[in-house]
Amino acid sequence: MTDTNHEDAAAGFDPLRPKLMRVAYRMLGSVADAEDMVQEAFIRWMGADRSAVREPEAFLRRTVTRLCLDQLKSARRQRETYVGPWLPDPVVEEEQEEDVTLPLMLALERLSPLERAAFLLHDVFGLGFEEVAATIQRDSAACRQLASRARTHVREERPRFQIEKQKSLEIAEAFFTASRSGDMKALGAMLAADVSIHADGGGKRPAAMKPFFGFDAVMKVHESLAVLFQNNGSKLVRAGFINGLPGFVTLEGDGELQTTALEIEDGKVAAIYVMRNPDKLKHLH
Template sequence: MTRPGCHDGADAADSFDPLRPLLMRVAYRMLGSVADAEDVVQDAFIRWLGTDRGAVREPAAFLRRTVTRLCLDQIKSARHQRETYVGPWLPDPLVEEDEEDDVTLPLMIALERLSPLERAAFLLHDVFGVEFDEVATTIDRDPAATRQLAARARTHVRDARPRFKLEKKQGLRIANAFYAASRSGDMAALGALLAADVGMWSDGGGKRPAAMEPVLGFEIVMKLHRSLAVLFGKYGSTLVHAGTINGLPGFVTRESDGELQTTALEIEDGKVVGIYVMRNPDKLAHVH
């Protein structure tokens, strides 16, 4: 015997599941956390189950609006967690994400400095191409105010957007060279890859050893890598995958403690200007 509501649930899933990847992209870019994005999308599905779906003319717009509003609520509670986070905070790494937008890791970090409404206006309009009238309805502001929010956000994140498109093969070549030099201790080869103003950010979340502050400048980054090379030589570091991490060239390694680690490289004019290392095991649980 078919239980009441089974067909209704199946119908809801049939209309929801094709939109799930889009909703995940919106939620992840709002929150920077895969687990939180999954929770928000699942919450949106539960709400979709209870909605009069026949009265919804545009399910994609309705669900995008639902997810964005849930994310805005989530950000309010996440603010305190960010303030008490141990060491630099980086968004969860996405490995080999094949997206058409240019929301790379540096831009994700820049989005964290925006107000929640600025972030929503910028992402929905500038990244996902949503018209301002719909964005205004989503964030409960008038269109003029919404345009101002997006404009302010655009100004704040301008420096985080890539000036030139990096050719993928060149990026992967530099990433492979960086891995080889850093693990073998070839400091001359490593130094040749780095820009003078290179910076390094490591997120261990208090769960694994990592620099508690950003490491800024060529000499200090090189000094740190000399120390790391000794550890790599003694305990090992195994390459698991080379590819893209949040739109940047990089690689996944398994370190001597058995845990995974991702390294993403921001490259300008053929030189590495940013090194982003994720070591927090909670943020690597989805990486396979």
């Protein structure tokens, strides 16, 4: 391929790369895998007869989605042998993304690859079923059924209690302060009765091998963690939204990054998601 052809391909592809990354990441839950799928789509775009492509965005979205469907088959096998709870890679943003939050991404994990694709393309990205059908190579009626089944599975994970952006960040900051200083009274006042904590260490760093559920269990965990934080330190790097939830990035005593995302309902912390797996935090460096 000549340099001119390469430049022409890049000129048509690069403006669409962020949109394609959104599709790939929401399909896979992995930043590195999403980047690989988008890069593979670019390689195919370079080799395609681009003069015959009437809608580059639709063409590339189909390409990325199909690549992700193939990738999900191997990803599911990897999840079956994953050490401890699995959480999607943390994506930290200044603005709140409300279309696909972390709890919804976990719910998507329970769907078949085709259900996941149909739901994301139609319900999240707003494509018509004709376009969904062309993308996943099923007829429109089948796509409607796939999306409907997916919707039933994930309905409960849609945000039910909207909280003002600044208020949610204030809760996250207060949570950081109370948990790191060992102020259990202040921490307890923030937690819902049925609060849970989920930590993903991937077998690479110490983390609980199963989630903890309920106020008393979560408080006991944080009483133990407070001692570790005071002895080893935990420095706030930045606050923001992690997979659509308020939270923060910290530098822990072992020199590694960590993210904490908080699901907030009725002004109380209902779930705590902690990412400790260094493989899933590389992109934050």
